[in-house]
Amino acid sequence: MHVRGTVAGEVDVRSVTTSYGESDLAEVPLRRGDDTPAGDASRARGDGGTATLADGHETTTVTLWNKWTESAELLEPGMDVLVTNAKEEEYDGETQYATTGDSYVVVEPSFLVSVTSIRNWVECPRLYYLNKLSGVPLNYPVVKGTLVHEVFGDLLRGRDLEESIAARVEERGLQLGLLGETADAVAEDVRENATAIEGWLQQGRLDESEDEWRSEQLLISETFGIRGRADAVRRGAPVELKTGKNLKKEPRFKDKVQAACYALLLEEHGGDVDIGTLLYTKNSVLDRNEETGDLNPAKEFTMGEGLLKYVVRLRNEIAAMEMAGDIPTGYEADAKCEYCFEQDTCMVVSGRLEQESKAGRIGRSLPDEEREYFDRFYRAIEEERREIHREYAKLWKQSAEERADDDRALIDLEFLEQRPLEGGRWELRARRPGGANSKLREGDLVLASDGDPVRGESELARIERLDDEVVITADEPVEVTRLDVYPSELTTDRLLVAMHDALLKGDERRKDILFGRTEPAFEDLEETFIDNNERQNEAVTKAVSAEDCALIHGPPGTGKTYTIARAIRAMVDRGERVLLSAFTNRAVDNALAAVLEQLEDGDASQTQGTGDGNAVDIVRVGSESGIRDDMEPYRLERAGDPEDRAAELRNAQVVAATTSTCGSRVMKEQEFDVALVDEAAQLTEPGTCAAINLAERFVLVGDHEQLPPVVRAENDLTESLFERLVERYPGAGVMLDRQYRMNQRIQVFASNEFYDGQLRPATPAVAARTLDDLAGVSRDALPEPLRDPVSFIDVEGDRGQYTDSEEAARIAALIETYEDAGLDRTDIGVIAPFRAQVSEISAHVPDDVAVDTVDRFQGSSQNVIIVSFTATGSLEGPIFEDYRRINVALTRPKRALVLVGDAAALASEPVYERMLEWARA
Numbered sequence: 040m041h042v043r044g045t046v047a048g049e050v051d052v053r054s055v056t057t058s059y060g061e062s063d064l065a066e067v068p069l070r071r072g073d074d075t076p077a078g079d080a081s082r083a084r085g086d087g088g089t090a091t092l093a094d095g096h097e098t099t100t101v102t103l104w105n106k107w108t109e110s111a112e113l114l115e116p117g118m119d120v121l122v123t124n125a126k127e128e129e130y131d132g133e134t135q136y137a138t139t140g141d142s143y144v145v146v147e148p149s150f151l152v153s154v155t156s157i158r159n160w161v162e163c164p165r166l167y168y169l170n171k172l173s174g175v176p177l178n179y180p181v182v183k184g185t186l187v188h189e190v191f192g193d194l195l196r197g198r199d200l201e202e203s204i205a206a207r208v209e210e211r212g213l214q215l216g217l218l219g220e221t222a223d224a225v226a227e228d229v230r231e232n233a234t235a236i237e238g239w240l241q242q243g244r245l246d247e248s249e250d251e252w253r254s255e256q257l258l259i260s261e262t263f264g265i266r267g268r269a270d271a272v273r274r275g276a277p278v279e280l281k282t283g284k285n286l287k288k289e290p291r292f293k294d295k296v297q298a299a300c301y302a303l304l305l306e307e308h309g310g311d312v313d314i315g316t317l318l319y320t321k322n323s324v325l326d327r328n329e330e331t332g333d334l335n336p337a338k339e340f341t342m343g344e345g346l347l348k349y350v351v352r353l354r355n356e357i358a359a360m361e362m363a364g365d366i367p368t369g370y371e372a373d374a375k376c377e378y379c380f381e382q383d384t385c386m387v388v389s390g391r392l393e394q395e396s397k398a399g400r401i402g403r404s405l406p407d408e409e410r411e412y413f414d415r416f417y418r419a420i421e422e423e424r425r426e427i428h429r430e431y432a433k434l435w436k437q438s439a440e441e442r443a444d445d446d447r448a449l450i451d452l453e454f455l456e457q458r459p460l461e462g463g464r465w466e467l468r469a470r471r472p473g474g475a476n477s478k479l480r481e482g483d484l485v486l487a488s489d490g491d492p493v494r495g496e497s498e499l500a501r502i503e504r505l506d507d508e509v510v511i512t513a514d515e516p517v518e519v520t521r522l523d524v525y526p527s528e529l530t531t532d533r534l535l536v537a538m539h540d541a542l543l544k545g546d547e548r549r550k551d552i553l554f555g556r557t558e559p560a561f562e563d564l565e566e567t568f569i570d571n572n573e574r575q576n577e578a579v580t581k582a583v584s585a586e587d588c589a590l591i592h593g594p595p596g597t598g599k600t601y602t603i604a605r606a607i608r609a610m611v612d613r614g615e616r617v618l619l620s621a622f623t624n625r626a627v628d629n630a631l632a633a634v635l636e637q638l639e640d641g642d643a644s645q646t647q648g649t650g651d652g653n654a655v656d657i658v659r660v661g662s663e664s665g666i667r668d669d670m671e672p673y674r675l676e677r678a679g680d681p682e683d684r685a686a687e688l689r690n691a692q693v694v695a696a697t698t699s700t701c702g703s704r705v706m707k708e709q710e711f712d713v714a715l716v717d718e719a720a721q722l723t724e725p726g727t728c729a730a731i732n733l734a735e736r737f738v739l740v741g742d743h744e745q746l747p748p749v750v751r752a753e754n755d756l757t758e759s760l761f762e763r764l765v766e767r768y769p770g771a772g773v774m775l776d777r778q779y780r781m782n783q784r785i786q787v788f789a790s791n792e793f794y795d796g797q798l799r800p801a802t803p804a805v806a807a808r809t810l811d812d813l814a815g816v817s818r819d820a821l822p823e824p825l826r827d828p829v830s831f832i833d834v835e836g837d838r839g840q841y842t843d844s845e846e847a848a849r850i851a852a853l854i855e856t857y858e859d860a861g862l863d864r865t866d867i868g869v870i871a872p873f874r875a876q877v878s879e880i881s882a883h884v885p886d887d888v889a890v891d892t893v894d895r896f897q898g899s900s901q902n903v904i905i906v907s908f909t910a911t912g913s914l915e916g917p918i919f920e921d922y923r924r925i926n927v928a929l930t931r932p933k934r935a936l937v938l939v940g941d942a943a944a945l946a947s948e949p950v951y952e953r954m955l956e957w958a959r960a
């Protein structure tokens with residue numbers, strides 16, 4: 040049976056004499072939990088016939104024998120632990136448990152450790168840590184390694200070798216160009232390595248097992264808390280590819296460890312793995328006359344139980360260290376620092392951060408406040424990572440229906456067909472049952488499965504089309520009936536690297552600004568950029584003349600995008616190289632569109648995506664699916680001739696990319712005079728750093744009275760750098776105060792509540808906007824209360840917690856009323872606080888009415904906005920969680936705002952009471 044629970048006290052480790060001789064044991068007091076993973080129950084029954092852990096939360100003792108005492112020593116009260124195949128024992132009338140010869144002990148099983156982490160850790164725990172901090176740089180060996188792996192996958196899928204090499208090298212044109220490599224030389228290099236792969240595949244064919252392998256597979260283990268992607272699986276056993284050489288008979292130890300991780304993952308998928316294979320591709324390049332040793336590239340080894348258990352203990356060390364928030368010192372391993380390539384980096388990091396390190400320290404340490412900041416944000420980012428791991432755990436903790444209700448999965452798809460694509464990939468199609476909502480979007484990476492993403496057939500796939508039919512592409516075919524959100528750690532990984540770069544590689548002056556030690560400086564500049572709006576003009580002047588940074592605070596509709604575009608035009612005119620960034624692709628494209636418009640109006644007269652001449656070269660860096668169609672001509676193509684691709688990026692005077700892309704290997708190589716970041720109030724500090732690290736000066740544009748950064752954990756990441764700097768350096772900031780969106784009556788409440796009454800309509804025409812301005816619409820045709828730009832409709836409601844069918848029905852009727860008065864349905868937007876209510880309303884109204892949560896409406900506007908408060912009876916807890924969300928909801932409309940809710944409930948909280956007064960005035 041499996042025993043799982045939380046360590047409830049001190050762990051006692053000691054030696055005892057048994058009939059087998061001297062043995063070590065550890066007694067772990069455990070408060071048993073009842074969250075046994077669904078899959079465990081059946082396996083546990085198979086082992087012992089007893090049901091697991093359904094019996095409450097009593098404390099018991101679990102005895103861990105022999106080598107497992109090493110893991111026991113890592114345990115601290117409060118940590119979770121899982122013991123598989125434990126035996127039950129009666130002791131002093133109490134039921135206790137102990138490990139058996141078949142047991143594994145897993146520390147914090149819900150912390151998912153990647154196979155790469157375990158491999159790095161076995162080399163040196165410090166190496167694991169340094170890799171997290173600095174990421175993988177753009178260098179030739181890494182890119183070549185990736186290419187060889189890609190070609191390997193292609194060969195397994197039956198693609199022709201030369202065709203694969205040519206296609207894969209072409210795809211990486213940009214990276215290779217930035218590294219100064221030529222396509223021919225790289226192709227030759229890859230070809231040499233691929234010979235080993237071909238030879239190995241031939242062997243497979245000789246013993247007629249060609250059908251029994253598959254290419255790269257994403258594997259997740261809920262029992263062992265490990266995840267990773269095996270390069271290949273042959274006859275159920277893992278095959279790992281290494282681009283180095285190995286002249287010994289046996290695979291390298293760290294490579295065996297990696298293969299053993301995949302063996303554990305495959306066993307959880309029902310396999311029984313007894314061998315592992317390592318392919319050292321460089322062996323086949325070597326000349327037999329010059330090298331001595333075993334030149335055979337393929338090395339097999341027997342997968343002993345001892346190794347598998349050792350691997351789990353290594354994994355436990357990582358999980359325990361991360362849980363305790365410790366930093367490895369290097370003393371945990373026996374690696375020799377003298378032989379380590381990373382010794383210098385290791386010493387510098389230890390020196391700067393005053394960390395204990397086996398390699399020693401060099402250099403001066405960072406000031407206390409910077410180290411304190413580093414520690415604080417390191418912890419915050421790691422907390423965020425744990426939240427992502429919790430998302431993974433939901434793959435098995437929640438049922439398919441629960442995940443669908445949570446919008447995290449599309450289930451019950453009807454599989455239609457699978458079609459092989461050129462290059463060996465597959466296109467899979469399935470029919471989607473009507474009306475199902477989810478967070479999934481075209482272009483997203485998803486887990487596509489036959490219904491069980493963890494234990495069934497599942498593949499990492501990309502959504503190509505998502506309407507009545509779902510079309511996805513994947514490396515291997517799967518009879519897809521379910522798609523799950525894939526919880527990626529990429530963004531979190533990049534936050535850590537961005538923070539590391541800002542603090543350890545950052546310029547001193549920049550750090551003085553970030554740490555509040557120096558007032559930002561400005562050049563003297565007398566020039567009018569915008570003549571009809573004083574504050575916008577001041578904002579552009581600040582942005583252009585800033586020597587360090589400028590901060591533009593733009594309430595709703597005040598022309599932030601217009602101001603950014605004007606500032607970029609001025610910078611381009613001065614010959615500067617500009618980075619334009621924002622958190623979302625949508626915001627980047629919006630701003631870029633405005634920049635293009637400005638450049639066309641201005642002296643620069645012409646813009647273009649590629650080429651030369653006097654025109655301003657502009658590139659948009661991002662994936663095809665992320666970028667708006669009309670920005671496609673500016674998208675930087677990654678594939679192609681290396682030199683051309685690299686030149687296109689290097690020559691671009693304006694480069695636009697999301698902050699996440701700014702943390703990519705390609706973008707990290709770029710340098711700019713100035714970085715402009717839009718929607719900066721929605722970015723975490725390290726997220727902002729990813730963009731501003733690349734430039735000498737920066738301009739942040741945003742509104743901290745609207746939505747805060749999107750993070751899962753509640754910690755230092757929830758405040759944006761924008762907000763912190765606006766408060767620290769009021770002199771570097773400008774608040775835009777004229778709005779171009781709302782009728783005057785609509786704007787009053789938000790202005791008073793959130794902007795000290797400073798927001799004003801930019802022109803009399805804006806102030807006087809009403810529905811009468813729209814063709815074919817007459818307010819006279821509306822019932823009296825709706826003629827006013829702001830109205831309130833009192834609905835007592837059905838007292839549901841997250842949904843209200845009465846409000847939904849009333850909203851459906853309202854939409855009909857507006858239609859009767861001549862309004863188009865697409866001019867109406869409906870905002871609700873909870874996704875459940877969004878679904879409820881969607882079920883009541885026609886499909887072409889936009890219904891969504893506030894988060895999805897930020898940044899957009901609509902002629903009519905209807906807000907469903909979904910609050911009835913007593914108001915328990917804030918409806919929109921945060922007043923900033925109310926601000927966003929109430930400032931979306933241009934001409935009419937209708938609030939729907941229970942007046943009695945709303946009046947019980949002061950802010951909503953004031954809102955009612957205004958709406959009913």
Ligand SMILES: Nc1ncnc2c1ncn2[C@@H]1O[C@H](COP(=O)(O)OP(=O)(O)OP(=O)(O)O)[C@@H](O)[C@H]1O
Pocket residue numbers: 569571572575593594595596597598599600601602779898899900
């Ligand atoms: N100085 C100006 N003169 C004339 N029109 C302007 C000026 N500034 C902004 N506008 C117009 O006002 C509208 C809103 O501007 P913009 O889209 O830049 O606002 P925003 O602040 O980015 O909006 P949001 O709050 O939604 O992000 C646009 O149609 C823009 O052309």
